[in-house]
Amino acid sequence: MPIERRNPQQAIGRRKLESTLRNILSSMEDVILELDRDGNILFMSKAIAGYDIQDILGRDFCDWAPESDHATMRAALEKVFTSGATTWYQTQNTTDLGAVRWYESRLSPVMRDDAVRSAILINLDITQRKQIELEAEKQAYLIQLFYNLPFIGMTIAEPSTRRWIQVNDKICEIMGYRREELLQRTWESLTHPDDLAMSVHEYECVMRSESNSYSLEKRFLHKSGSVIHTTVDVHCARNAQGEPDYFVATIQDITARKLQEARIHHMAHHDLLTDLPNRTLLSDRISQSLLIAKRNGSGFATLFMDLDNFKPVNDEYGHATGDLLLKAVAQRIQTCVRASDTVARMGGDEFVVLLAPVESKAQAVQVAEKIHAALAEPFELLDGHTALISSSIGIAMYPEHADTEDALVRCADNAMYAAKAAGRDCVVVYIAP
Incomplete structure (x- = not known):
């Protein structure tokens, strides 16, 4: 930075001052340049971008910027010299090692005798800030891209009110609400009551900083009142103090999958013809009854x-008619028992009824006689035909006759064969040999 000399003593003092200033400027983190009107570098406080100072002095200040920035830089310099106004702009430089660095530049006039003699360029290295901004832009782009995926519902919730402040089109489709309706609701009000406690627990763990995200399967209530099965992934964005700033949730509708799983489970545990529980489900019901009893x-x-x-x-009317008769038998048995009891088909024309609980053997016999009488009534078949059938029923009691699942069914089966041996068409209570 040239200083005009007036006398030898002043010159010596000014040189000392200039040296001191240069040392101070060199120690500063930011880069300071002095430029003439053509943009040539007259002074430089410290090396930049991996270059020595001597390699830079006298060169054009645009040499270390992409050509696309040259017009902006020269326009800023011209503005300083013509108007005396300070101006700002941003550029990026590439070091000799190929690293890219960003600078925010401030151009200010140096006035002498009421005229702009040179310009001071302060380059603030904003590489770290720029990288953060670019990463934030990238993340925002990815979030927006993800936000608009047609198969994933996405919401942003405010922590304190638990209200959704942003929702995408897919979540509106999943819930059956318009966007403006959803933005008036909390996620709690839309959650199935049976799943609310679980959801609130996970949410409060995040609020207490015990975790930062959670995933779960939960049910929401559609606007129509129907139940929606979903998988929910929730992530918390925190502020500089570590407090929850907002919650981002992705929600996928798995209702169709759940219904299919339920159908498969039902088929695995029910008789295909009568839709009664099969052996597998009966076994589970007896096991539960044993535990409760x-x-x-x-x-x-x-x-x-x-x-x-x-x-x-x-044999006379064919299997189709036989199947219809079995369905009618199943329905008639069910009318004779309580909703808490279980009627199961073992296969063929064999059925098992689980009466749980019963207070006495007499109560079990009473129900068995009711079923026996109901099955003795005529059954209407196809083409106006009528069938008359009867039943042989065996009864086993817990804990009197057996205390395990297999033993109970076996005792009841033996009692049924005793009824067959006694001439059929009757009810027999198991008698231990």
């Missing part, structure tokens, strides 16, 4: 029944 000191009964005259009907 042992805990409560209560009892229950297992009824094993076989249709006496089913085969002649099946």
Whole structure:
């Protein structure tokens, strides 16, 4: 930075001052340049971008900027010299090692005798800030891209109110609400009541900084009142103090998958013809009844029944008619028992009824006689035909006759065969040999 000399002593003092100033400027983190009107570098406080100072002095200040920035830089310099105004602009430089650095530049006039003699260029290295901004822009772009995916619902929620402040089109489709309607609701108000406690627990763990995200399967309530099964992934964005700033959630509708799983589960546990529980589900129900009975000191009964005259009907009228008869038998048995009882088809024309709980053997016999009488009533078949059948029913009691699942079914089966041996068409209670 040239200083005009007036006398030898002043010159010496000024040179010392200039040296001191240069040392101060060199120690500063930011780069300071002095430029003439043509943009030539007259002074430089420190090396930049991996170059020595001597390599830079006298060169054009545009040499270290992309050509696309030259017009902006020269326009800023011209503005300083013509108007005396300070101006700002941003550029990027590439070091001799190929690294890219960003600078925010401030051009200010140096006035002498009421005229602009040179310009001071202060380059603030904003590389770190720029990288953060670019990364934020990239993340924002990716979030926006993700936000607009046609198959994923996405929401942004405000932590304190738990209200959705942004929702995408897919979440509106999933929930059945218009966007403006959803923005008036909290996620709690849309959550299935049975899943609310679980959701709130996970949310509060994040609020207490015990975690920063969570994933779960939960149900929402559609505007129509129907239940929506979803998978929800929630992530918390925190502010500089570590407090929750907002919650971002992705929500996928898995209702169709859940319904399919339920259908498969139902098929695996129910008889295809009558839709009654099959052996597998019956086994589970008996196991549950055993646990409850042992805990409560209560009892229950297992009824094993076989249709006496089913085969002649099946042979005479065909399997289609036989299948219809079995369905009618299943429905008639169900009308004779409580909703809490289980009617299962074992296969063929064999059925098992689980009465749980029962207070006495007499109560079990009463229900068995009711079923026996109901099955003795005529059944209307196809083409106006009528079928008359009967049933043989065996009864086993817990804990009197057995205390395990297999033993109970076996005892009831033995009692049923005793009814067959006694001439069929009757009810027999198991008697231990």
